[in-house]
Amino acid sequence: MNSIPVPFSDLLNALSDWFGVSARVLPWRSEPSPYRVWISEIMLQQTVVAAVIPYFNRFIETFPDVGALAAADTERVLTLWSGLGYYSRARNLHRAAKILNESGFPQTRREWEALPGVGPYTAGAVLSIAFNQPEAILDGNIERVWSRFRCLPQSSAYKERLWQLSRFAIGETVRIGLQPSIVNQALMELGALVCRPASPDCNACPLAPRCKARLRRTAALYPEKRRRAAFKNLTETVYVYRLSDGRLWLPPSENTRRWRQGTRDFPLCENSRWRSFVRFAGEFETVHVVTNHKIVRTAKIYDLSDETPLTAVEEAAFVADLTDLPHNAACAKTFANGISFPKTTAPTGELLSKSFK
Numbered sequence: 533m534n535s536i537p538v539p540f541s542d543l544l545n546a547l548s549d550w551f552g553v554s555a556r557v558l559p560w561r562s563e564p565s566p567y568r569v570w571i572s573e574i575m576l577q578q579t580v581v582a583a584v585i586p587y588f589n590r591f592i593e594t595f596p597d598v599g600a601l602a603a604a605d606t607e608r609v610l611t612l613w614s615g616l617g618y619y620s621r622a623r624n625l626h627r628a629a630k631i632l633n634e635s636g637f638p639q640t641r642r643e644w645e646a647l648p649g650v651g652p653y654t655a656g657a658v659l660s661i662a663f664n665q666p667e668a669i670l671d672g673n674i675e676r677v678w679s680r681f682r683c684l685p686q687s688s689a690y691k692e693r694l695w696q697l698s699r700f701a702i703g704e705t706v707r708i709g710l711q712p713s714i715v716n717q718a719l720m721e722l723g724a725l726v727c728r729p730a731s732p733d734c735n736a737c738p739l740a741p742r743c744k745a746r747l748r749r750t751a752a753l754y755p756e757k758r759r760r761a762a763f764k765n766l767t768e769t770v771y772v773y774r775l776s777d778g779r780l781w782l783p784p785s786e787n788t789r790r791w792r793q794g795t796r797d798f799p800l801c802e803n804s805r806w807r808s809f810v811r812f813a814g815e816f817e818t819v820h821v822v823t824n825h826k827i828v829r830t831a832k833i834y835d836l837s838d839e840t841p842l843t844a845v846e847e848a849a850f851v852a853d854l855t856d857l858p859h860n861a862a863c864a865k866t867f868a869n870g871i872s873f874p875k876t877t878a879p880t881g882e883l884l885s886k887s888f889k
């Protein structure tokens with residue numbers, strides 16, 4: 533005889549209780565204002581919680597409210613973002629701050645989705661977590677939970693079926709008097725802590741009584757693998773100019789790759805004015821992976837003689853460290869290697885022809 537399935541509302545109650553005792557203490561949870569939730573959700577896009585925490589704390593300390601963020605200059609915002617990657621997020625965040633500072637924090641999905649850098653997930657997250665509105669959300673963690681819960685195959689309807697489950701859950705949440713803010717956060721937390729990618733802890737899962745993947749022992753098969761976009765290999769050469777005091781040349785706005793715009797990086801072309809004053813010290817390679825791009829970077833190191841004629845602007849772009857500059861991970865790696873790379877002892881003219889052939 534078939535047993536009666538556990539009502540979905542019971543699962544939501546169990547999920548809500550589980551969150552009450554299992555939720556991690558996170559800085560944006562202690563005071564879930566719209567500003568703090570919005571900042572945390574943008575930082576959490578494609579970035580894990582542990583990496584975000586120190587950035588979030590520094591950001592909030594420097595820009596405690598949207599007015600402070602809107603008034604900041606972009607270079608300062610990008611400096612605080614340095615190392616977090618996907619710098620378009622920081623540029624969009626700054627543009628959106630200026631709008632929010634003028635118009636206030638909206639309370640509709642349509643208005644949130646009209647802001648730079650805000651998609652359906654972020655809009656739903658801010659509205660449900662900060663305003664407790666019955667808005668559905670779907671991130672990578674929730675996708676994993678739902679795809680296993682229903683054993684959903686990849687198909688053209690896959691994403692819509694996931695959203696339907698999120699909308700159904702939030703509808704039931706309201707119907708039985710639970711908080712949308714709690715249930716949405718609980719679903720994300722469940723994906724992060726229990727329904728983990730490699731080893732889901734089904735025994736601890738509040739959704740277990742109705743989970744198809746648990747019953748069929750097929751959790752490892754979901755979410756089904758999507759065919760990945762082909763990996764693109766790129767190469768680039770950057771020029772690292774050093775002064776005798778060890779400072780390196782990092783002129784503003786030199787790197788034009790889409791995902792690095794606004795951050796400082798080493799120039800992609802040589803400086804022809806300095807040709808007669810440089811010695812080639814050598815070169816090294818570093819490898820960087822950004823989304824589906826693998827970039828092999830060759831850095832050519834040149835030591836400038838003390839007689840090199842420098843304009844005031846050029847002189848100001850030589851730096852000893854990256855502390856107060858917006859920089860990307862590739863720049864940081866090149867900088868560290870460039871600083872420690874052995875100096876050449878050859879006379880200027882001797883290696884000049886070699887370096888600029």
Ligand code: SF4
Binds near residue numbers: 680681739746
């Ligand atoms: S029962 Fe297991 S597979 Fe199903 S949602 Fe829970 S943790 Fe994931």
